[in-house]
Amino acid sequence: MLYAHHNVGRVNWATKIRDMLYNYGFQYVWSYQHVGNSDNFLSMFKQRVIDCNIQEWHSAIRTCSKLDFYAEIKSLLEPEKYLSTIINKQHRVALSRFRVSSHNLAIESGRAIAIERNDRLCKYCLNERHMSKIENELHMLVYCQLYDNLRTICNVNNYCKSENHVIGYLQSTNCDIICNTSKFIYNAMKRRENYLSKLKQ
Numbered sequence: 392m393l394y395a396h397h398n399v400g401r402v403n404w405a406t407k408i409r410d411m412l413y414n415y416g417f418q419y420v421w422s423y424q425h426v427g428n429s430d431n432f433l434s435m436f437k438q439r440v441i442d443c444n445i446q447e448w449h450s451a452i453r454t455c456s457k458l459d460f461y462a463e464i465k466s467l468l469e470p471e472k473y474l475s476t477i478i479n480k481q482h483r484v485a486l487s488r489f490r491v492s493s494h495n496l497a498i499e500s501g502r503a504i505a506i507e508r509n510d511r512l513c514k515y516c517l518n519e520r521h522m523s524k525i526e527n528e529l530h531m532l533v534y535c536q537l538y539d540n541l542r543t544i545c546n547v548n549n550y551c552k553s554e555n556h557v558i559g560y561l562q563s564t565n566c567d568i569i570c571n572t573s574k575f576i577y578n579a580m581k582r583r584e585n586y587l588s589k590l591k592q
């Protein structure tokens with residue numbers, strides 16, 4: 392009956408099923424009003440929905456400039472190991488915010504006040520007359536000398552020696568690496584805050 396009503400232009404549950412089948416490329420099921428082997432169909436349909444959702448998710452994070460860094464390090468749609476590995480809540484939150492660029496590094500604070508990307512520089516490096524660098528996640532993790540001894544304490548420089556290692560490093564599932572990374576980021580953010588507040592005094 393629903394099918395008959397749909398065929399005379401009345402939108403109902405059957406219409407929604409038709410739209411779903413068309414959206415996921417199963418028009419033939421609607422045309423024939425038959426799925427063939429139901430187990431095979433359900434398995435194919437389920438996989439198609441998963442694939443399309445992963446594709447949409449990738450596309451959404453790739454087209455959002457705020458998520459440039461996250462898009463680089465997040466390749467799989469699955470829960471991250473760090474969420475269950477890091478016991479210290481402050482460290483876990485710090486790593487989580489770092490990964491999704493929800494922090495106050497100049498690359499993000501500059502975005503909020505429309506500073507050109509290339510002018511979002513690290514104040515410490517500017518003041519110390521080091522080569523001017525955009526203050527982003529990579530700068531904090533690998534290059535900025537403000538955090539040199541923290542990198543040693545947290546073993547960051549053992550695994551993340553250059554830009555080329557950053558993605559692999561942040562995708563690591565090694566518990567020691569995950570915990571040390573979060574400890575480094577938490578303490579580096581605190582050190583940065585202290586440094587900037589002293590500049591204002």
Ligand SMILES: [Zn+2]
Nearest residue numbers: 513515516535
């Ligand atoms: Zn710096």
